[in-house]
Amino acid sequence: MADEVVLLDFWPSPFGMRLRIALAEKGIEYEYKEEDLSNKSPLLLQMNPVHKKIPVLIHNGKPVSESLIALQYIDEVWNDKAPLLPSDSYLRAQARFWADFVDKKIFEFGRALWATKGEEHNAAKKEFLDYIGVLQRELGDKPFFGGDTLGFVDVTLISHYNWFLVYEKFGNFSVEAEHPEFIAWVKRCMEKESVSKSLPEQEKVYDYAMFLKKKFGIE
Amino acid sequence: MADEVVLLDFWPSPFGMRLRIALAEKGIEYEYKEEDLSNKSPLLLQMNPVHKKIPVLIHNGKPVSESLIALQYIDEVWNDKAPLLPSDSYLRAQARFWADFVDKKIFEFGRALWATKGEEHNAAKKEFLDYIGVLQRELGDKPFFGGDTLGFVDVTLISHYNWFLVYEKFGNFSVEAEHPEFIAWVKRCMEKESVSKSLPEQEKVYDYAMFLKKKFGIE
Numbered sequence: 001m002a003d004e005v006v007l008l009d010f011w012p013s014p015f016g017m018r019l020r021i022a023l024a025e026k027g028i029e030y031e032y033k034e035e036d037l038s039n040k041s042p043l044l045l046q047m048n049p050v051h052k053k054i055p056v057l058i059h060n061g062k063p064v065s066e067s068l069i070a071l072q073y074i075d076e077v078w079n080d081k082a083p084l085l086p087s088d089s090y091l092r093a094q095a096r097f098w099a100d101f102v103d104k105k106i107f108e109f110g111r112a113l114w115a116t117k118g119e120e121h122n123a124a125k126k127e128f129l130d131y132i133g134v135l136q137r138e139l140g141d142k143p144f145f146g147g148d149t150l151g152f153v154d155v156t157l158i159s160h161y162n163w164f165l166v167y168e169k170f171g172n173f174s175v176e177a178e179h180p181e182f183i184a185w186v187k188r189c190m191e192k193e194s195v196s197k198s199l200p201e202q203e204k205v206y207d208y209a210m211f212l213k214k215k216f217g218i219e
Numbered sequence: 220m221a222d223e224v225v226l227l228d229f230w231p232s233p234f235g236m237r238l239r240i241a242l243a244e245k246g247i248e249y250e251y252k253e254e255d256l257s258n259k260s261p262l263l264l265q266m267n268p269v270h271k272k273i274p275v276l277i278h279n280g281k282p283v284s285e286s287l288i289a290l291q292y293i294d295e296v297w298n299d300k301a302p303l304l305p306s307d308s309y310l311r312a313q314a315r316f317w318a319d320f321v322d323k324k325i326f327e328f329g330r331a332l333w334a335t336k337g338e339e340h341n342a343a344k345k346e347f348l349d350y351i352g353v354l355q356r357e358l359g360d361k362p363f364f365g366g367d368t369l370g371f372v373d374v375t376l377i378s379h380y381n382w383f384l385v386y387e388k389f390g391n392f393s394v395e396a397e398h399p400e401f402i403a404w405v406k407r408c409m410e411k412e413s414v415s416k417s418l419p420e421q422e423k424v425y426d427y428a429m430f431l432k433k434k435f436g437i438e
Contacts (some may be wrong), residue, residue, distance in 0.1 A: 050320060061336075062309060064309070064312045064313075065316060066315075066316055066319055069312050069315045069316055072309075072310070072312070073308060073309070073312040073317070076308040076311070077308050089295040089296050090278075090281060090283070090292070091294060092292075092295070093283045093288050093289070093292040094283075095287055096288045096290055096291070097283070097284060100288065101269060102287055134269065149229070169330070172252065179278065189257075
């Protein structure tokens with residue numbers, strides 16, 4: 001029996017994007033189901049009753065929630081192609097560390113750039129750029145965080161990239177001007193169809209952020 | 220050459236406790252180094268320059284930070300004894316999901332019980348007990364979350380237990396009265412020396428919480 005794979009997702013979600021990229025890298029066919037987060041489907045509530053959040057990967061009827069956990073699951077189950085995590089335990093721990101760092105810092109301070117103002121906004125601007133610098137130093141001279149190929153940290157981080165236009169407009173900075181080598185890494189990732197075809201346009205994400213600001217009354 | 224293992228830790232930390240339990244379960248000798256968090260050691264700052272937090276596991280000179288990541292590392296490297304994560308990929312994803320749930324919900328709402336007041340405190344009381352109920356249902360009839368033996372979720376969750384006296388006193392509830400089967404699970408864990416010898420006394424943790432309240436001016 002062929003694997004039945006379903007992804008419950010919402011198009012601007014960085015957490016969903018990483019699963020789209022991983023599934024594309026592994027060459028796995030799946031059914032994409034867009035969720036309306038203001039009116040969640042019975043399937044989403046059934047598959048993720050604890051957090052009620054997307055993305056949820058449903059493999060042969062069984063759900064895996066929380067995107068970094070689902071990413072590891074994909075990597076473990078479809079391990080014959082495009083490995084994301086290194087085979088060495090220490091390097092695997094390091095990859096998990098940096099992926100966790102990305103989700104804690106880049107997401108948190110990126111969000112603060114468009115969703116807060118005043119002191120909090122200014123602090124977020126400094127933190128965000130500092131953390132991009134930390135990641136750039138961690139990348140060093142390697143083409144990818146995963147070495148010569150796209151790895152766990154690359155997939156995790158690039159899935160935040162299509163929010164960068166939002167961050168740059170609200171932060172009034174250019175990541176390329178501040179950290180050109182980081183953007184060189186972005187371009188290497190974008191050359192891969194698994195990445196470029198999995199991410200929405202930055203302008204569309206920007207419009208969505210503007211919609212959210214209005215909806216939640218953030219001026 | 221024998222493995223050189225060092226643990227940078229701070230005695231009341233639930234995040235440190237889980238590594239002490241795992242190292243004891245695996246029978247690994249290590250050097251315990253207590254950190255003074257108000258005056259962090261140069262070794263801690265060198266080994267965890269990004270977050271500057273304990274616990275840090277140092278294995279043959281190389282650091283692993285973030286406790287759930289270090290727990291997985293211990294399980295992967297010393298895989299000949301007391302496996303914590305199941306070998307099946309789906310069950311492994313589930314174990315990671317529940318460990319993440321524990322750290323998000325039990326820690327967050329437990330902390331709110333002693334560190335907040337008014338509405339936030341009252342909401343935390345309800346949430347905390349609800350989440351213990353969720354965990355009890357997930358445990359079901361099994362002796363341990365890991366099945367017949369102590370597993371990844373057991374180690375993660377029991378390491379929060381010695382803060383329960385704090386939560387119960389400030390929340391004015393008894394977990395045993397509300398969720399007796401949860402406490403039956405606690406007792407099964409405590410029968411293991413790897414657990415009971417790794418955890419500080421609840422009264423000592425309570426005194427520490429009182430000290431923190433005073434230090435941070437939380438009345």
